Amino acid sequence: xxxxxxxxxxxxxxxxxxxxxxRSLRAWYRNxxxxxxxxxxxALVLVAVLAPxxxxxxxxxxxxxxxxxxxxxxxxxxxDRYGRDVLSRLIWGARVDLRIGFLAVLIPFVIGSVIGALxxxxxxxxxxxxxxxxxxxxxFPFLVMVITLVFVLGAGETSIYLAIAIVSWVAYAKIVxxxxxxxxxxxxxxGARLGGLSDRRILFRHITPNVLSQAVIYAMSDIVxxxxxxxxxxxxxIGVTPPTAEWGSMILDGQEFLTTHWLxxxxxxxxxxxxxxxxxxLGDGLADLMSPEQRR
Amino acid sequence: xxxxxxxxHVLEPDPSDRTLLLEINDLRVGLRRxxxxxxxxxxxxxxxxxxxxxxxxxxxxxxxxMTLRAIAGLLPGGTEVLxxxxxxxxxxxxxxxPSVRRGLMGPxxxxxxxxxxxxxxxxxxxxxxxxxxxxxxxxxxxxxGRALALEMxxxxxxxxxxxxxxxxxxxxxxxxxxxxxxxxxxxxxxKLLLCDEPTTALDVTVQHQVLDMLExxxxxxxxxxxxxxHDLAVVNKTCSDLAVMYAGxxxxxxxxSEVLANPRHPYTRGLLxxxxxFDQPGRALVPIPGLPPSIANRPPGCAFAPRxxxxxxxxxxAAPILTTSTDHRTVACFRAEASGSEISA
Amino acid sequence: xxxxxxxxxxxxxxxxDVSAPLLQRLFRQQQRTLxxxxxxxxxxxxxxxxxxxxxxxxxxxxTLANILxxxxxATRGQVVQDGSAIPARRDKELSRRxxxxxxxxxxxxxxxxxxxxxxxxxxxxxxxxxxSEVRKECLRLVSLVGLDEDALDAYPGQFSGGQRQRIAIAxxxxxxxxxxxxxxxxxxxxxxxxxxxxxLFASLRDELGLTILFIAHNLAVVQHLCQRVAxxxxxxxxxxxxxDEIFANPRHPYTRALIxxxPRMGDTSGxxxxxxxxxxxxxxxxxxxxxxxxxxxxxxAQCRELDPSLRPLSESAGRVHLSACLRASDLPESP
Numbered sequence: 001x002x003x004x005x006x007x008x009x010x011x012x013x014x015x016x017x018x019x020x021x022x023r024s025l026r027a028w029y030r031n032x033x034x035x036x037x038x039x040x041x042x043a044l045v046l047v048a049v050l051a052p053x054x055x056x057x058x059x060x061x062x063x064x065x066x067x068x069x070x071x072x073x074x075x076x077x078x079x080d081r082y083g084r085d086v087l088s089r090l091i092w093g094a095r096v097d098l099r100i101g102f103l104a105v106l107i108p109f110v111i112g113s114v115i116g117a118l119x120x121x122x123x124x125x126x127x128x129x130x131x132x133x134x135x136x137x138x139x140f141p142f143l144v145m146v147i148t149l150v151f152v153l154g155a156g157e158t159s160i161y162l163a164i165a166i167v168s169w170v171a172y173a174k175i176v177x178x179x180x181x182x183x184x185x186x187x188x189x190x191g192a193r194l195g196g197l198s199d200r201r202i203l204f205r206h207i208t209p210n211v212l213s214q215a216v217i218y219a220m221s222d223i224v225x226x227x228x229x230x231x232x233x234x235x236x237x238i239g240v241t242p243p244t245a246e247w248g249s250m251i252l253d254g255q256e257f258l259t260t261h262w263l264x265x266x267x268x269x270x271x272x273x274x275x276x277x278x279x280x281x282l283g284d285g286l287a288d289l290m291s292p293e294q295r296r
Numbered sequence: 297x298x299x300x301x302x303x304x305h306v307l308e309p310d311p312s313d314r315t316l317l318l319e320i321n322d323l324r325v326g327l328r329r330x331x332x333x334x335x336x337x338x339x340x341x342x343x344x345x346x347x348x349x350x351x352x353x354x355x356x357x358x359x360x361x362m363t364l365r366a367i368a369g370l371l372p373g374g375t376e377v378l379x380x381x382x383x384x385x386x387x388x389x390x391x392x393x394p395s396v397r398r399g400l401m402g403p404x405x406x407x408x409x410x411x412x413x414x415x416x417x418x419x420x421x422x423x424x425x426x427x428x429x430x431x432x433x434x435x436x437x438x439x440x441g442r443a444l445a446l447e448m449x450x451x452x453x454x455x456x457x458x459x460x461x462x463x464x465x466x467x468x469x470x471x472x473x474x475x476x477x478x479x480x481x482x483x484x485x486x487k488l489l490l491c492d493e494p495t496t497a498l499d500v501t502v503q504h505q506v507l508d509m510l511e512x513x514x515x516x517x518x519x520x521x522x523x524x525x526h527d528l529a530v531v532n533k534t535c536s537d538l539a540v541m542y543a544g545x546x547x548x549x550x551x552x553s554e555v556l557a558n559p560r561h562p563y564t565r566g567l568l569x570x571x572x573x574f575d576q577p578g579r580a581l582v583p584i585p586g587l588p589p590s591i592a593n594r595p596p597g598c599a600f601a602p603r604x605x606x607x608x609x610x611x612x613x614a615a616p617i618l619t620t621s622t623d624h625r626t627v628a629c630f631r632a633e634a635s636g637s638e639i640s641a
Numbered sequence: 642x643x644x645x646x647x648x649x650x651x652x653x654x655x656x657x658d659v660s661a662p663l664l665q666r667l668f669r670q671q672q673r674t675l676x677x678x679x680x681x682x683x684x685x686x687x688x689x690x691x692x693x694x695x696x697x698x699x700x701x702x703x704t705l706a707n708i709l710x711x712x713x714x715a716t717r718g719q720v721v722q723d724g725s726a727i728p729a730r731r732d733k734e735l736s737r738r739x740x741x742x743x744x745x746x747x748x749x750x751x752x753x754x755x756x757x758x759x760x761x762x763x764x765x766x767x768x769x770x771x772x773s774e775v776r777k778e779c780l781r782l783v784s785l786v787g788l789d790e791d792a793l794d795a796y797p798g799q800f801s802g803g804q805r806q807r808i809a810i811a812x813x814x815x816x817x818x819x820x821x822x823x824x825x826x827x828x829x830x831x832x833x834x835x836x837x838x839x840x841l842f843a844s845l846r847d848e849l850g851l852t853i854l855f856i857a858h859n860l861a862v863v864q865h866l867c868q869r870v871a872x873x874x875x876x877x878x879x880x881x882x883x884x885d886e887i888f889a890n891p892r893h894p895y896t897r898a899l900i901x902x903x904p905r906m907g908d909t910s911g912x913x914x915x916x917x918x919x920x921x922x923x924x925x926x927x928x929x930x931x932x933x934x935x936x937x938x939x940x941x942a943q944c945r946e947l948d949p950s951l952r953p954l955s956e957s958a959g960r961v962h963l964s965a966c967l968r969a970s971d972l973p974e975s976p
Contacts, residue, residue, distance in 0.1 A: 187749035194710050194741055195763045196733035209753045355831040471920050499697035504902035529904035570836035572865035573906045583836035587801050
């Protein structure tokens with residue numbers, strides 16, 4: 001026994017030392033989508049933060065004589081119909097779109113996860129009611145619901161947060177509930193229960209950390225959805241109030257001149273695509289990083 | 297029962313070596329990523345004669361199932377045969393065209409698995425599944441197929457086959473499902489039956505019945521058995537010859553009775569000493585210290601050396617090759633010859 | 642070792658209602674379907690012993706284990722610990738007393754907690770040791786199960802199956818239980834690792850005086866480790882006796898069948914005629930009379946009529962040998 005334990009411990013010790021250093025580094029650089037996601041999203045966040053420094057012009061100030069210019073050394077991406085610098089508007093727009101995108105995900109993420117975890121863990125009538133509500137929400141397309149709600153609540157950032165929260169918590173509830181149903185059957189949860197731990201402790205310390213990765217991965221794709229929703233709202237003219245620079249309204253403004261100045265609508269469109277790509281890469285990468293297998 | 301000689305023409309009979317059914321030579325199986333190869337099965341060679349029962353024993357990760365899957369051509373995604381040959385009646389299955397291989401699987405080579413539930417189609421009656429192979433390979437009519445299915449179910453000891461022939465897999469118990477699998481595998485009267493832990497999921501009484509049935513049915517059909525398991529006692533009951541695998545290599549092989557009665561490799565001895573034996577209740581268990589090496593980190597010398605109480609410096613530097621001694625015992629251990637009698641003492 | 646039972650199972654039964662929903666039953670005029678998992682089980686666990694519970698799948702071993710630890714309510718009967726019945730809803734203190742080690746060491750440990758976090762949580766919740774001594778106690782626990790200190794800061798994913806099982810045992814022992822239920826704790830492990838875990842159980846019994854209910858299907862393991870054996874068949878206990886006694890002189894045909902079915906390392910020609918034909922009947926539709934009679938080579942007319950209960954054998958004075966066979970005393974001598 002002692003000899004066995006000795007050999008064993010030597011094994012473990014050596015392996016762990018190697019693994020620990022490996023985990024922090026290799027897990028990161030061996031994960032190309034995480035790296036790509038960090039680069040793209042990081043760059044966008046940096047641009048948004050440094051907007052006052054980076055933007056060459058005021059994004060709101062109109063300069064009608066210079067309207068609808070093609071790209072030049074003074075205006076790298078040209079100017080829009082009010083003579084505002086497109087590049088500056090893009091840079092300031094990153095602030096608005098990224099802020100709303102990330103913040104709008106946070107609220108439903110928290111609410112939905114908590115409701116889903118409670119429903120999955122306790123089951124019973126609460127679960128039944130929650131799941132019926134979820135089914136009702138799922139019956140309507142996401143964008144239609146958000147647009148309708150924003151219409152009812154009135155344009156503006158607060159309405160957008162509220163509308164998205166009301167609509168998208170259901171997805172988190174459904175995901176987390178399903179995961180909780182699986183995890184709560186694991187022996188380690190039974191073990192925790194036999195250990196006399198309270199339901200709250202079991203749910204939040206033992207179950208939730210093991211189910212959140214799915215919700216986080218979904219949140220990343222949800223950010224993309226939300227940015228697209230904001231852009232769509234902007235495009236429909238019920239999004240962020242003009243003249244605030246925002247990518248959706250830029251596409252809306254630009255599409256009138258699609259035949260003559262196609263860059264006006266295309267460039268913000270491309271930025272939206274790149275952002276979505278970056279965020280979904282980040283989601284994929286996080287998914288890999290968060291799976292417990294990575295912790296070996 | 298119906299026998300045809302279909303598909304035999306695809307084989308090239310080797311007149312010099314008529315007796316060997318299966319001849320595996322220096323088989324290496326693993327992952328190939330660019331230029332780096334990770335070896336799971338590392339140079340395995342053994343022969344199986346017709347109508348014999350050959351057991352492969354090892355712990356998880358020893359490569360025993362991979363060897364079996366390589367023979368069946370069922371290697372999991374990513375893994376492949378890196379080198380070596382698997383000759384079935386003279387045809388190298390590694391280089392054979394897929395169509396030739398497909399022609400062999402079923403009428404010549406069949407396989408049964410540990411968990412029959414996942415190997416049976418859940419939405420088809422078991423009778424149809426048993427009859428499918430014979431109908432395709434032997435050209436039986438629907439009626440003949442049904443008759444053969446009933447016959448095979450009777451042979452495998454399934455009670456009330458007339459009723460059960462229409463049953464779906466989920467309506468049967470684990471033991472009955474495994475019998476259905478065996479009926480399916482033997483319906484075409486193959487020459488070689490590959491078994492991957494077929495009784496591990498079964499209860500002891502059912503295991504006993506299934507092993508007995510498998511043995512007598514294979515004798516009747518004339519099939520040789522390659523039987524992979526982790527349980528030495530099951531091999532002792534079932535197989536005439538065995539190979540013990542450790543870390544991808546065969547460390548010892550020979551007649552089952554001789555190897556188990558008088559093991560020459562320290563690992564075989566370790567396996568025997570660490571498992572409780574029902575017939576020796578008082579014996580103290582001697583665990584093997586340490587853990588098997590991981591696939592990516594096998595030691596350069598003998599893979600068992602780090603856990604071996606008899607290891608000497610030589611064992612860490614060079615890997616011993618499997619050699620047959622004058623008394624027809626095959627062992628891969630530098631110290632086997634010198635210490636053969638000591639180890640068994 | 643005293644003979645006072647630390648845990649008594651008193652006529653415990655468990656039935657599951659597996660009927661179709663009410664509406665369907667009304668339409669198709671179906672009866673209610675009941676599945677009998679346990680049907681009046683009596684068993685006592687003595688202090689400081691390892692009692693084996695053997696039987697085939699579906700015999701109710703795991704159901705009984707779940708009732709003992711309180712994760713399943715019994716339909717009838719009660720579990721008595723140290724003379725007082727354990728209520729259906731257990732509080733922290735009551736659940737502490739009976740702990741469990743599970744079969745699959747890969748699903749029984751939380752992958753996101755280090756060993757230290759897992760152990761110290763239990764120690765704190767139950768106030769096993771003063772806060773200041775939690776670190777020391779964690780260290781004591783891992784060394785008790787044969788692991789060293791740096792195991793404490795590792796995650797379960799970093800360990801092999803055998804090491805995980807050691808950690809699972811440390812977790813169960815952390816709250817200082819009176820009884821440990823081990824549900825097939827070595828059957829998922831490789832042979833060479835099994836031995837070390839069996840030794841660990843033996844040393845826990847010998848050094849800590851722990852009482853263990855060891856659920857297993859491998860009779861060689863049971864023979865090696867346990868003092869007494871209880872054999873289950875279809876929700877009933879059919880035979881209980883000391884290990885040496887039950888293997889030398891089995892007094893129930895099913896026990897004989899189990900013994901005859903063991904794959905042996907020695908001569909393989911055993912008493913093959915004792916191996917039962919067929920498989921256990923469905924628990925939905927239990928046979929009348931003795932539930933083993935359809936497979937029993939010794940069955941007589943009375944076995945089809947009378948349902949035998951577990952009774953002490955007359956000739957086993959001194960040592961208790963219980964059997965639920967009507968012909969227990971006139972079975973032929975076992976080979």
